[in-house]
Amino acid sequence: MPQTFRYIALIPAAGVGTRLGHDVPKQYLRLGAHTMLEHSVAAMLVDARIDRVFVVVAPTDTQWQSIDWSDRVEFLAVGGMSRAQSVFNALMTLSGRIHDDDRVLVHDAARPCLTKTELARLIDEVGGDDGGGLLAVPLTDTLKRTEDGHVVETLDREQLWCAQTPQMFRFASLRAAMSAQPLHGVTDEASAIERNGNFPRLVLGSASNIKVTTEQDLMLARLILDAEGCA
16 A cells, blocks of 8 residues: 655754853754754755655744755744744644644754664654654663662663654644643653553664753764764
8 A cells, every 4th residue: 555644854943952051052053064953954854755844943043044954944933932832833833734644753953963774764663653653772771769869769771761853653643642731741742642642662763863962962962973974
């Protein structure tokens, strides 16, 4: 049976990244010749199955206008105060343009090191699954629970995974999940899907698909991109 849906990427990029302490939002920091946002967008465009990439920016953001973007990239100036709000606003904005069965891949603007292999693996393993899924890696560190700065318990890590992006779901399923509950506490799309009674599939990602949060992450991202010849 021929495929009847499209793959659409959605990148929330309305944050300011204050923890890094730079004068510009972290998505516009340079990683070599290009900004972090450019790398994250390019990582989605590398797979020809991605029909279009929608980038969600703050209504007051004009920095993206000074960059030359692919014809497959479109900006939505509907960003909110949180990632969840930005994604929700974008889904509502796109309701008349995207079909219910189209697959939406939500990717962090601060994950510039996603590789073609990981993206292809997610699409290959989850594309035909209406339940959706996400990239993730098994937890390798020992976890401690603390009280007042002291260890009170060592947690079993055997069934724990670290969630990454992209996270891919049917457009209608994700829109319903994001609409069915308060957005407070929704830290990623999978958590909204879970709260709505569904169980996304985990797809093996890579430790190099880091999320840039600190200055050390920024330096590591530059090294990873340089090693891959992408900087």
